Amino acid sequence: MSGIDTFAIVGGDKRQVAMAESILSDGYNVCAVGFENAGLKSGITTASLKDAVKMSDYIILPVPATTSDGYLNAPHSRTQIAVDDEFAKTMFDKKIFCARAEDLIAASPIFSNMQLYDYSKREEFAVNNAIPTAEGAIQIAMQEYSGTINGSRCLVTGFGRIGKVLSKMLKGIGAKVTASARKPKDIAWINLLGYSAVLTASLASASAGSVDFDIIFNTIPSLIFDADVLARLPKNAVIIDLASLPGGVDFDAARKLKIKAIQALALPGKVAPRAAGEIIKNTIYNMIEEGQL
Ligand code: NAP
Secondary structure (H helix, E strand, O other): OOOOOEEEEEOOOHHHHHHHHHHHHOOOEEEEEOOOOOOOOOOOEEOOHHHHHHHOOEEEOOOOOEOOOOEEOOOOOOOOOEOOHHHHHHOOOOEEEEOOHHHHHHHOHHHHHOEEEEHHHOHHHHHHHHHHHHHHHHHHHHHHOOOOOOOOEEEEEOOOHHHHHHHHHHHHOOOEEEEEEOOHHHHHHHHHOOOEEEEHHHHOOHHHOOOOOOEEEEOOOOOOEOHHHHHOOOOOOEEEEOOOOOOOEOHHHHHHOOOEEEEOOOHHHHHOHHHHHHHHHHHHHHHHHOOOO
């Protein structure tokens, strides 16, 4: 990519550490902010936020950019950096790659007049991220379910990106896969790909009887597993909720019913930080190469 010299990587976890190393190995300069305790590879420079922004062509913020209490998501930082008007002003005239731009705008309205490029809204980011997410979900299932995945009756609710990737992986290791969807076209694909299909709404219908699965993976970001549906599951079922908060499971009800329900969030960064860092980097490179910045 011609004309680019330096990226500032401002905050992040192991994914951004891996991404910084990868960008460096592509021949660009990388200036990192908020990684004092990360043990960064030599060649990656560190600087104050102000200096890093000044010397960089592009700023990369992490996913998510902010913590719930309004600081930069920077677990390797020695100090907390508030994401506020001051933070926004520091990078006012720069091009900023971020995830969930709406969170930044909520933290400071100044961001709404800035050049934000949201990589998390890109299809290739979501599709590629579905791979480590599905692998992480299967890893949890292997830890939490007392049987083997092979031969187990798995329900995947939602047939979007994660639902598709996860169904394929589960089938590959011999699970009996049922996938749920609400659109006829998705039901058609589910059948065509050799899974059993169920309408998501029918899970909620008491007349449907028991919901007989060993492992349930929810990808729908809406309450699907309420107390009524949970009560119709076998007591030894394991539910792994992958959907973003507030998720799709009534965890209080699951606890009362003694059903094992696990909220499994941010899996790409936990199970495959290097792959997750590459996914972010490649998405950003695609955005730059498309030249719409
Ligand atoms: P997606 O492609 O949008 O798929 C979501 C699926 O849920 C679609 O099948 C969609 O159906 C269905 N759905 C949504 N709302 C529904 C409702 N009210 N009733 C019934 N079905 C509904 O999303 P994705 O990329 O697979 O991601 C799924 C979730 O996982 C998101 O919340 C995402 O933020 C989260 N996520 C989690 C991790 C993790 O580590 N746990 C990682 C990445 C993403 P339609 O197509 O009919 O709308």
